[in-house]
Amino acid sequence: MSLRIAVVDRERCQPKKCGQECLKYCPVVRTGGEAIVIEEKAIISEELCQGCGICVKKCPFGAITIVGLPSQLEGHEVHRYGKNGFVLYNLPIPRKGHVVGILGPNGTGKSTALKILSGQLIPNLGKEKADWDEVLDRFQGTELFDYLKSLADGGVRVSVKPQYIEGIPKVYRGKAIDLLSKVDERGELDEYIGKLNLTNAVNRDIKDLSGGELQRVAIAACLLRDADFYFLDEITSYLDIYQRIESAKVVREVAEKRPVMIVEHDLAILDMLADYVHISYGEPAVYGVITNAKGVRVGINQYLRGHLAEENIRIREKEIEFEIFQPSEGVQEDILIEYPAFRKSFENFTLEAEKGDFRVGEVVGVLGPNATGKSTFVKVLAGVLEDDEKKVDLDVKVSYKPQYVKGDISMPVISFLRSINPMVESSYYRTEYIKPLQLEKILEKNIDELSGGELQRVAIAACLLRDADFYLLDEPSAHLDVEQRTEVARILKRFAMNNSKTVLVVDHDIYLVDMLSDRVMVFEGEPGKRGVARKPASLRDGMNRFLRNLDITFRRDEETKRPRINKPESRLDREQKTAGEYYYYVREN
Structure with a gap:
């Protein structure tokens, strides 16, 4: 048995223009059932739908998606955006003293999960509406219960860095120093200005900052608040690799005392920054499933391979592969x-x-x-x-x-x-x-x-x-x-x-x-x-030069061959620097 969900894109569905092809060909409707009802938009009954997929093929606007999911997910709905809307299953778990990452495709519920855990969105458990008592009943006996109970009681202070920082100048006008001074609840403003290299940016107007400066101001504004939990949605956009590493170090320092959760797509930085990762998978804008926590190396490797071992689920047909010094067969000498x-x-x-x-x-x-x-x-x-x-x-x-x-x-x-x-x-x-x-x-x-x-x-x-x-x-x-x-x-x-x-x-x-x-x-x-x-x-010479300037070394993961940052002053880091091989190192037999 599988759990069937039907999702209708409300923006694309246009019954007045398409001739209602989905209604005409639905076998349930043709026999008198109401698997599809047209009001302002199409509404599909997941209980009556047979999953034949005819409406999906007939819709000229591609507005309908019907998906069969494992029956084990039934009853694990955390939030659904209305009838026939996106549905999220499961939630990630904040951990005190650790950085927890969420890794997965856009549109599979990562930002929705952060909104729920930060108190911006009350989960409806897949129904029209749910209250906190129902939510707490659902999570009774789980690792998340205490956190959600504190959140419901208003006993959790959260600080959030949004994904799209481009919107900050639209909601705040003034100098960056004024914004940061307002949120500096921990009295560490000067320290953060130095660590994030904002000395030349803080006295300029927010609207005049570059993307990289605005990103670092947003990170500082989030971490300067005196919060119980910190949620950061993408910290690396517009930052160069130097700034990414310094920002990651600042986040790690905060995580030593207070839990931090991040969404990040730069795998090198995620690997360096996070202790655990939850993988989100599914069909973008249709449904998303968040797995249990995995060790960061194991989680990233499973994600790249496209197979989640513990869940026994394949999330991608092909592996994401890395090659050592890829051949340039298509490159001409011209x-x-x-x-x-x-x-x-x-x-x-x-x-x-x-x-x-x-x-x-x-x-x-x-x-x-x-x-x-x-x-x-x-x-x-x-x-x-x-x-x-x-x-x-x-x-x-x-x-x-x-x-x-x-x-x-x-x-x-x-x-x-x-x-x-x-x-x-x-x-x-x-x-x-x-x-x-x-x-x-x-x-x-x-x-x-x-x-x-x-x-x-x-x-x-x-x-x-x-x-x-x-x-x-x-x-x-x-x-x-x-x-x-x-x-x-x-x-x-x-x-x-x-x-x-x-x-x-x-x-x-x-x-x-x-x-x-x-x-x-x-x-x-x-x-x-x-x-x-x-x-x-050459790739080897260029990367060696770049990483030498950065004073970091990379190794290749044994399973996936992906680059991984070595811990500074570790045995392998010292060995590679001595050999002048910062990009990766193959020991001679």
């Missing part, structure tokens, strides 16, 4: 661009670039601290800016996806993409971009209605749909989950190889750069004052 050494000066910043080249069919990853000239370098190559001596003159077409993607266009996604490439609806582009980037269900939505992750995926598609020779994508991983980041890496490598195009990817996610890069460029210098763009180097 040079697309040769650029000279150049300098670009501003009033308070100077970029110096070494002479280098980019080859046809390769993907080059770009790593380095924020504010060391990566975007300036790109703009000089693209002809948007001129170098000081006007030496750079490249005759190539460039397609550019900026770091900060704006969603201020009131136009359907499909119309926007069609304006870039009229052939976007062809079977080729649907197979190569639309389906892999999960854009099918948002094609009719307006750009200004998209979430951060949806907007990012549309921007990536738009960049690749343009006719160009050289494609630059600045931080394409922002707001994407692990599955989506892996798919983006696959798409970019396939795009470069099959179309003999050159792709440059600026990103701070070590896993993403590791998966997609044929060569690596490293930017060095003093952020905000001076930057040096090193020429593209």
